[in-house]
Amino acid sequence: MNDIIQLNLIQFSSIYLLLLVVLAVMKRAEIEQSKLLVIASIRMTIQLILAGLVLTYIFDNPHPLWTLLYIFSMIAFAFHRVLSKQPGLNRAFKIGIMISIALSGLLVILYFIGGVIGISVFNPQYTIPIGGMIIGNAMTGVSLGIKTFMTNLASDRNKIDTLLNLGVEPRKILLPYVNQALETALLPTLNSMLSMGIISLPGMMTGQILSGTLPLTAIMYQIAIMVAICTAVCLSVFLSLTFGYQSLYNHRQQIRLP
Template identity: 45%
Template sequence: MDSTIDMLFWQLAAAYLFVLLLTVIVRIKGIPREKEIFIATVRMTLQLILVGYILVYLFEHSHPFYTSLLVVIMLAFAIRTIIKRAKVKLSRRMKRIIAFSMTSGILLSLICFIFVVLRLSPWYDPRYVIPIAGMIIGNSMTGIALGVNSLIEGMRSQKDKVEAALMLGATPKHAAQDIVNKAFDAALLPTINSMVGMGIIFLPGMMTGQILSGTSPLVAVEYQIAIMLGIVGSVSLSVILFVQLGYQTFFNRHSQLDL
């Protein structure tokens, strides 16, 4: 098969025309997003260039410490992003629950994927571990972020309903059950929608990248199915841990609602 096309600098620069188009559209519509678009574009570019050089070094100097360290850094930044993007200021307890849920769900899924699904040898091969960890962490971050905002919004908007249930003798778990279930559903919905449209409506990034690099489409499909199932597992574990522990932060030790 043909080798991957190596883009020249001007070809890559031409892709930024799409950002220019977006900026023009939001300006015409009077939406004050130009600054955010500019910052996001610059950050994306610098971050990807930096990661590119880091990966080149890792691939040439494969070591379990370097691979593990990069996964930990990615996870830490994901947790920080969730906390920063929350609609309200989070309590210290809620932050700890977010960190615990993310770490547990992601590491369990990643370990299973590396040692059971792929059976990597060596297990720390950065060519596999880093891209897979990135996809799992990124999707879990999106799920937890949606779960956080949905849970907070639900507890605040349905405060009267929860308090009424508590007055009638319900436990905090039963009083918040509907809110917890809706938060879990909201967090999982984007992942389910991706699975439904995958292959028919769009080709996912990992599969597209492999095909562009010359890999057989059938092999790319196998990897994509495996990683998608790994993502589902990670998002499910992370979110269920969060919602089952997170709702408890809205109640005090006397089982009273405390927002």
């Protein structure tokens, strides 16, 4: 196995030329998003350079505190992203989401790094990238789950009112919506497991192979991370919705939708 070819700055910069193709197509199809393309490319570049610098510093000066700080800022960012897509949630619901993402993310990271790989969870080289994948996917899952849940509730307001008036417990009215949202949030992860390895080689595996890891080692890591992601998504969405739906009714059994 060869080690990965280091990119020099000129080689690296030439990849941006491909974006001219995208720009040309956008112009031709009259998609007025060329500004977004430029901003997105610049933001991506700056954010990744920063991440690269921070990671370089942390790898050179490993300290448990840095690893912890990195993981917690990822959780905070994930939480912020979920909420920015769902304003209008009540306080208890928001707190529930934060606890759920943090709890399920940390639990799965701990099991993966400490249990399966069997090294210290403060090892930045493993914990930061793997933690990022787990928390990032949990974020997408929770976002989708909460969105599905709230949209379905809003469009079924009339049904919910009827059932309340009929003397049905709020719990019994809301639980089917919880289950349905959980299913919707899980499907993308399950579907990506179905196509994995046939349609595409996943990102982490590609990266490992490029940097010289044996393919069989790379697939083991890939399988492990997929199982970890699936668990983190399932747990975080389930906990978020379970905390969340109970915040929608009060002791007088009145359902309050935003």
